[in-house]
Amino acid sequence: MELKQHSHNRGIVTRYSQTVGHTPLLQLPVPHHKATLLLKLEQFNPMGNMKFRMALNMINAAEASGQLKPGGRIVESTSGNTGLGLAAIAAERGYRFTAIVDSHAAKDKLRAMRALGADIVFVDENSSDGELSTALRDETAARIAAEDPGSFWTEQHNNPANPDGYTSLAEELLEILGPEIEALVGAAGTGGSLCGTAKALRKTIPELYSLGVEPEGSIIFGGAGGTYYQSGTGTPPGAEIGVCVDYDQISLGVKVDDIAAFNTARYIARRFGLLIGGSAGGALYAAIRAIREGFLTGTVVVIIPDAGDKYLDSYYDDDWMAERKLLSTELPAELELFFGTRND
CATH class of the missing domain: 3.40.50.1100 (Rossmann fold)
Incomplete structure (x- = not known):
């Protein structure tokens, strides 16, 4: 071909x-x-990585709807790639970004997010190697977003701007x-x-x-x-x-x-x-x-x-x-x- x-x-x-x-x-x-x-x-x-496409689309949609305001905070539960995209976009546009991660995340992804200014919150630093804590990550992201009126949880698993991206x-x-x-x-x-x-x-x-x-x-x-x-x-x-x-x-x-x-x-x-x-x-x-x-x-x-x-x-x-x-x-x-x- x-x-x-x-x-x-x-x-x-x-x-x-x-x-x-x-x-x-x-x-x-x-x-x-x-x-x-x-x-x-x-x-x-x-x-x-490809998730930059949907990270960008989720932020554009949140800005357009007014859910994310200038100087606000982005919160997401991530294994790394979505977090990298959100961290870069947050730095570019002047938002704070908090990534909720577990021990499954690749170390270099965590280092890169930190380099971009992200706050990293671990939910299972003492867990056994390789176990996922997706449910706990999501619960933590929802709680952190609820406690901060200026924050927006992108909630990638349920955000229609994800597939549209x-x-x-x-x-x-x-x-x-x-x-x-x-x-x-x-x-x-x-x-x-x-x-x-x-x-x-x-x-x-x-x-x-x-x-x-x-x-x-x-x-x-x-x-x-x-x-x-x-x-x-x-x-x-x-x-x-x-x-x-x-x-x-x-x-x-x-x-x-x-x-x-x-x-x-x-x-x-x-x-x-x-x-x-x-x-x-x-x-x-x-x-x-x-x-x-x-x-x-x-x-x-x-x-x-x-x-x-x-x-x-x-x-x-x-x-x-x-x-x-x-x-x-x-x-x-x-x-x-x-x-x-x-x-x-």
């Missing part, structure tokens, strides 16, 4: 937030299957690919990116197939809940599934365990020189599995939410992986068969 070259030139901007969007598509080889596999590399957004992503895909997109694959966390993009695409491509991917242990698509290490995706047991998970926009929901997600990310780094996040590894593995089984054909777009540079001390680290028994020798061989040798 030959892609149209994207000629957009933004030139000089006056705000960092104006650099959002227009991220590239990377085509990976699929030599033995009837599919075109494209990765939408959202790490080229400000703060290195990905209309631009759909527009970019249509600009480059036209209506020739058969399937969209993405991780399901708040649900905003996958459902918002799918909804916008379906205005032009009503028959679009959307594949939602969550970690084993997440409860969005049912099944027993449990612990998982994939950050910024899924809904752990005990946490509320927000309204931004629009099941009408998800054709099928599947689960990918940490072993498959992380070893896929590690393989992509060593084969293609591209560092991707753990949830991206899960989404990509689900797409590969579906293409290999003949379930998905044609043009398949996988949303890659962020890069892997913030996870170098976790799943890109051999010792970290070995300690958790997550290393796999079989999966890289499986992926090598799928992508073929470099001479294929």
Whole structure:
């Protein structure tokens, strides 16, 4: 498949937030299957992740509605990427920002938020490694916002400005690919990116197939809940599934365990020189599995939410992986068969 070259030139901007969007598509080889596999590399957004799109849209909507006033305070429960976007926008526009986090957040994301002037509130500094505290984070965010009349809780899981923030992503895909997109694959966390993009695409491509991917242990698509290490995706047991998970926009929901997600990310780094996040590894593995089984054909777009540079001390680290028994020798061989040798 030959892609149209994207000629957009933004030139000089006056705000960092104006650099959002227009991220590239990377085509990976699929030599033995009837599919075109494209990765939408959202790490080229400000703060290195796709959630800047929805963070910006949530703040714009809150300003327009009067819920957020000059000099006010933004509050959000976050595992990192949304917080990075909100922190940057708060600094740009003169707001205070309080991020409610747990021990699951990547250390580099916390450092970056602090560098941008954010206040960090931990809810579980003494918890065991890897456990999520999403429900407690949300409760804390609601309480802090209620105690401060000048604050606004963005509440990303239930804020309609979240999925609406990905209309631009759909527009970019249509600009480059036209209506020739058969399937969209993405991780399901708040649900905003996958459902918002799918909804916008379906205005032009009503028959679009959307594949939602969550970690084993997440409860969005049912099944027993449990612990998982994939950050910024899924809904752990005990946490509320927000309204931004629009099941009408998800054709099928599947689960990918940490072993498959992380070893896929590690393989992509060593084969293609591209560092991707753990949830991206899960989404990509689900797409590969579906293409290999003949379930998905044609043009398949996988949303890659962020890069892997913030996870170098976790799943890109051999010792970290070995300690958790997550290393796999079989999966890289499986992926090598799928992508073929470099001479294929």
